[in-house]
Amino acid sequence: xxxxxYLAEVLFYALVCLTFAGGFMAVRSKxxxxxxxxxxxxxxxxxxxxxxxxxxxxxxxxxxxxVGAVCIIIVLGVMLGNTPDQLxxxxxxxxxxxxxxxxxxxxxxxxxxxxxxxxxxxxxTEKVGDMSIEFVGESLLLQYCLAFELISVILxxxxxxxxxxxxxxxxxxxx
Amino acid sequence: xxxxxxxxxxxxxxxxxxxxxxxxxxQHRSLIGMLISSxxxxxxxxxxxxxxxxxxxxxxxxxxIFALFIMGxxxxxxxxxxxxxxxxxxxxxxxxPEDLQDMKM
Numbered sequence: 001x002x003x004x005x006y007l008a009e010v011l012f013y014a015l016v017c018l019t020f021a022g023g024f025m026a027v028r029s030k031x032x033x034x035x036x037x038x039x040x041x042x043x044x045x046x047x048x049x050x051x052x053x054x055x056x057x058x059x060x061x062x063x064x065x066x067v068g069a070v071c072i073i074i075v076l077g078v079m080l081g082n083t084p085d086q087l088x089x090x091x092x093x094x095x096x097x098x099x100x101x102x103x104x105x106x107x108x109x110x111x112x113x114x115x116x117x118x119x120x121x122x123x124x125t126e127k128v129g130d131m132s133i134e135f136v137g138e139s140l141l142l143q144y145c146l147a148f149e150l151i152s153v154i155l156x157x158x159x160x161x162x163x164x165x166x167x168x169x170x171x172x173x174x175x
Numbered sequence: 176x177x178x179x180x181x182x183x184x185x186x187x188x189x190x191x192x193x194x195x196x197x198x199x200x201x202q203h204r205s206l207i208g209m210l211i212s213s214x215x216x217x218x219x220x221x222x223x224x225x226x227x228x229x230x231x232x233x234x235x236x237x238x239x240i241f242a243l244f245i246m247g248x249x250x251x252x253x254x255x256x257x258x259x260x261x262x263x264x265x266x267x268x269x270x271x272p273e274d275l276q277d278m279k280m
Contacts, residue, residue: 077257124233158251
């Protein structure tokens with residue numbers, strides 16, 4: 001049994017490496033399609049981390065919604081929008097690059113110090129449920145019913161808004 | 176102690192995702208690149224919620240539900256932003272954010 005524990009640990013390191021490599025690729029790549037590929041790799045890595053955190057349901061949802069839907073929408077946006085290559089490949093230059101790195105490093109170090117040294121998180125003494133899908137579904141339909149309905153309204157509004165925005169200029173051309 | 180069973184590990188991974196998103200937001204000079212970077216920030220937030228859900232929270236369903244809501248919001252946001260980008264491209268024939276001087280379409 002101890003073998004499985006170390007295997008899971010090795011898998012955890014691999015997932016973290018996949019996450020960070022995807023992020024590096026998304027930020028530094030010269031083509032937008034490669035950036036979307038890096039985003040998909042990161043999303044797969046985060047799905048594996050959800051698996052490690054004890055929720056296979058959320059890992060499946062991450063792959064289904066993020067990798068399956070959001071990435072495909074962004075790919076469609078890349079293809080339809082026709083971003084010129086020199087704009088996509090434009091990098092931070094001159095004084096801006098050290099300033100951006102400094103801002104990111106400052107934010108990360110502030111969060112790192114706050115996480116490592118200052119804060120002491122104590123685990124809850126007793127849990128009211130488990131991580132199962134049954135409990136999640138029950139809470140979703142009883143305790144968080146209002147939020148559940150509101151997010152469906154938001155999705156409906158987003159669909160209608162996307163249709164209206166995307167077909168906006170088309171009628172003027174035909175008439 | 177296993178490093179994968181530690182709250183701080185996940186918090187630091189989420190912080191790295193946040194920083195990657197912010198750096199990408201500054202680095203990319205196209206609207207789609209900015210959208211991609213914003214997904215990293217949202218993922219870092221969702222990972223934070225799941226980590227606290229596993230190690231701290233008394234009710235283990237709350238973090239999962241919140242992460243699901245973040246996914247739903249991100250899907251709606253991506254659809255809206257892509258359609259806005261298409262509309263902007265149709266109007267300005269450009270995807271450079273520096274060309275977008277006025278809000279009126």
